[in-house]
Amino acid sequence: NAGVTQTPKFRVLKTGQSMTLLCAQDMNHEYMYWYRQDPGMGLRLIHYSVGEGTTAKGEVPDGYNVSRLKKQNFLLGLESAAPSQTSVYFCASSYSVGGGQVGEQFFGPGTRLTVL
C-alpha cells in the first residue's frame, strides 16, 4: 500500500515551459487536493476534486489546471510556467465517512519545482 505518490520529485523549468505533475493514490479515496507550500505561508489549496471527473478551484487556482480522469489519479498542469510558481507542491487525498462528512487528508511526499 503506497498511499499517495507524486511524480516527479524535483523539476526545473524555464519561464513559459509547461509541465504536468502526477498524483496517484491507492486508497480508493474520493477526494483529492493539490496544495502549494511557500515559506511563511503554510499550505494553500490550488484545486481539488470530490470525485472522478470533477474538479473545483481552491484558494490560488490561477495559472494551474487539473484533471481527474481516473479516481486514483489527479493531475496538475502548468501551461506557461512563471517564476512565481516556484514552490513545493503537495497532493493529498481523503475519504468519505458518510453523512456528507470527510475524514483526514493523507499527503504525498511533494514535488519541488523551480521556475527560472
Added chain:
Amino acid sequence: AQSVTQPDIHITVSEGASLELRCNYSYGATPYLFWYVQSPGQGLQLLLKYFSGDTLVQGIKGFEAEFKRSQSSFNLRKPSVHWSDAAEYFCAVGPPNFGNEKLTFGTGTRLTIIP
C-alpha cells in the same frame, strides 16, 4: 472566513523537556481540527485529529492536544520531547463537511531540539 494562527514561528526546546505548540482558530462553528508534522524534505503526516467528543485527543508519537472551545484553541503537547521530534508542525481546521471546502492551515511552527 476561517483562519488559523500559530503564533510561534520557531521554538527551541531541550531534549527531555515538555513541549506546547499553540494554535488558535477562527470559525463560526466547531470545526474539525488537526495537527500535522512535516520532517525536512517530507510530506505532512497526521499526528492527531479532533472531530467531536472528548476534548483531549491522543495522537501518535506521544503527542496530545486539547480542544478548548472558550479559547478557540487546539494546542499540541508532549511531556518529553525526543531529538527525532525536530520538524515543522502545522495546525489545520476545516468545516465538518470539508470535502467541498478547503482545509485551512496555519503557517507552521518550526521545532528545534537541543541536547
